[in-house]
Amino acid sequence: MRVAVVGFGQTPFRTKRKDKTHPELAFEAINVALEHAGLDMKDIEAVAYGSMDPFDGIYCPERWDATACGLEKPVMKISTGGTTGMTTALAAYEHVASGLFDVAMAVCVQRVGECVDAQPVLNTAVDPIYERHSGLGAIHVAAFQATAYMAKYGATEEDLAWVSVKDHKNALKNPCAHIRMDISVEDVLNSRVVCSPLKLLECCPRSDGAAAVIFASEDVAKKVRDNPAWVVGETTISDSYYLGDRPDFADWDSLAIAGRRLFRTAGVENPVKDIDVAELYSPFTIQEILELEALGFAEKGKGKDFAKEGITFPDGEMPTNPSGGVLCTNPIGATGLVRFGEAALQVMGEAENQVDGVEVALSHAWGGTLQFHTLALLSSRKKLR
Amino acid sequence: MDVTEFEVWWKIPFRHSAGIHATRFFEGLKEKKILGVKCEKCGRVLVPPRAFCERCHAETGEWVEVKDEGIVETMTVTYMKFTGLPDPPYAVGVVKLDGADTGMLCFLGGVDLSDWRRVHEAFKPGTRVKAVWREEREGKITDIEYFKPLD
Numbered sequence: 001m002r003v004a005v006v007g008f009g010q011t012p013f014r015t016k017r018k019d020k021t022h023p024e025l026a027f028e029a030i031n032v033a034l035e036h037a038g039l040d041m042k043d044i045e046a047v048a049y050g051s052m053d054p055f056d057g058i059y060c061p062e063r064w065d066a067t068a069c070g071l072e073k074p075v076m077k078i079s080t081g082g083t084t085g086m087t088t089a090l091a092a093y094e095h096v097a098s099g100l101f102d103v104a105m106a107v108c109v110q111r112v113g114e115c116v117d118a119q120p121v122l123n124t125a126v127d128p129i130y131e132r133h134s135g136l137g138a139i140h141v142a143a144f145q146a147t148a149y150m151a152k153y154g155a156t157e158e159d160l161a162w163v164s165v166k167d168h169k170n171a172l173k174n175p176c177a178h179i180r181m182d183i184s185v186e187d188v189l190n191s192r193v194v195c196s197p198l199k200l201l202e203c204c205p206r207s208d209g210a211a212a213v214i215f216a217s218e219d220v221a222k223k224v225r226d227n228p229a230w231v232v233g234e235t236t237i238s239d240s241y242y243l244g245d246r247p248d249f250a251d252w253d254s255l256a257i258a259g260r261r262l263f264r265t266a267g268v269e270n271p272v273k274d275i276d277v278a279e280l281y282s283p284f285t286i287q288e289i290l291e292l293e294a295l296g297f298a299e300k301g302k303g304k305d306f307a308k309e310g311i312t313f314p315d316g317e318m319p320t321n322p323s324g325g326v327l328c329t330n331p332i333g334a335t336g337l338v339r340f341g342e343a344a345l346q347v348m349g350e351a352e353n354q355v356d357g358v359e360v361a362l363s364h365a366w367g368g369t370l371q372f373h374t375l376a377l378l379s380s381r382k383k384l385r
Numbered sequence: 386m387d388v389t390e391f392e393v394w395w396k397i398p399f400r401h402s403a404g405i406h407a408t409r410f411f412e413g414l415k416e417k418k419i420l421g422v423k424c425e426k427c428g429r430v431l432v433p434p435r436a437f438c439e440r441c442h443a444e445t446g447e448w449v450e451v452k453d454e455g456i457v458e459t460m461t462v463t464y465m466k467f468t469g470l471p472d473p474p475y476a477v478g479v480v481k482l483d484g485a486d487t488g489m490l491c492f493l494g495g496v497d498l499s500d501w502r503r504v505h506e507a508f509k510p511g512t513r514v515k516a517v518w519r520e521e522r523e524g525k526i527t528d529i530e531y532f533k534p535l536d
């Protein structure tokens with residue numbers, strides 16, 4: 001069963017969207033998606049909903065937000081850390097791919113801006129018996145990766161800073177992006193150190209907002225729009241719960257395995273040639289570098305040069321995060337769905353910061369202190385090969 | 386118009402069971418012993434110990450004592466205050482102890498933390514470190530105060 005994305009909607013993401021409540025944000029994103037797809041709420045047959053309760057201080061936000069998803073529909077809640085948004089997309093996709101539904105919607109809402117400090121919440125995601133005492137959140141783990149990578153491959157602070165410069169320049173073109181400012185390498189290097197070697201401008205903000213993606217079966221997709229984004233591959237992978245069990249912080253092996261699995265099933269032979277743009281989950285500069293290498297876009301130890309050399313800029317050979325990425329916008333549980341939706345827009349040729357001639361786009365999310373990865377490939381072609 | 390806001394707290398006490406394996410590990414700490422368990426299938430020594438090997442989906446077996454010395458795999462120094470987390474600056478790292486096949490998350494110390502570049506030099510990946518134990522040990526992971534450079 002071929003399945004396509006036929007609609008994507010997102011709210012503008014801000015530090016706080018005080019103007020709206022949780023379901024009002026869902027309502028806003030859903031209506032943008034419905035309008036984009038040219039569908040009505042009555043056309044949506046099932047809903048996959050994603051959020052992470054403790055960031056918003058609301059247990060079972062699916063109860064509140066289901067009111068914006070149209071009553072009486074089947075609703076499934078997904079919560080898998082940073083991968084939540086993309087896992088929710090895949091859950092909705094699988095509803096249609098199974099043949100049980102013709103149209104399904106993924107909806108994610110997250111209000112990290114209402115959480116006064118996200119790191120203590122992230123700390124509760126760490127093993128409570130052996131690891132939580134160490135005061136660890138997501139940023140510390142990214143700093144572990146940076147320390148290990150810089151020591152192994154000789155990357156410099158400037159190499160990492162270029163990733164931030166690139167993402168911030170891209171976000172300037174995206175009205176929904178949260179942080180929109182033009183910054184230089186010097187600005188990044190001069191910003192305060194949060195968790196060494198990572199500096200403030202190498203770290204994502206806490207964002208408020210929502211996103212929705214509508215999936216349709218082949219027959220419906222062809223009727224609804226002439227430029228659907230076909231889902232041509234998807235996979236997820238799980239690694240150890242324990243941080244100490246990671247084989248090597250300088251290389252993201254679990255993502256490399258997931259990438260090879262994705263490329264084999266989708267028929268990708270050469271990632272750089274076959275994939276035109278990637279929306280990667282990189283809330284911290286170092287992570288884009290590791291992701292480029294794990295996914296085979298860069299050789300090991302060479303990912304550090306990509307932003308500096310312009311390769312990952314929109315006019316480069318392997319553009320990443322033309323939306324401005326997670327570094328400029330991070331409503332954590334909705335972030336993966338934004339990656340997925342932005343990748344779909346690139347394939348449709350409708351992105352705000354459109355890369356020329358995109359036929360195949362990759363979408364990625366990681367979650368759970370480096371534990372999970374979710375990947376998807378979208379294309380204007382129904383099959384890559 | 387000023388939008389009305391409500392302040393909300395989640396401050397709910399829980400009591401997590403450590404299970405039998407971790408309890409034995411914590412008892413060992415009182416005597417300055419670091420215990421791991423061996424997976425018979427893959428041969429890895431897991432420190433801290435767990436009841437099953439997640440790679441092999443097999444119960445772990447033999448208990449082994451590992452050294453309180455090892456090498457730094459990676460580390461970071463935190464300079465920002467996060468609610469409920471330790472006061473900055475604090476250094477944490479992953480240390481692979483001699484005799485273990487997994488890394489352990491721990492504090493690093495014994496050096497001035499004010500200049501992060503110096504701390505990274507003192508604890509760069511591959512550096513040998515040794516545990517500094519608390520005088521009064523109560524069977525908690527924090528019985529190991531921190532790891533310090535060996536030389």
Ligand SMILES: [Zn+2]
Nearest residue numbers: 424427438441
């Ligand atoms: Zn094993």
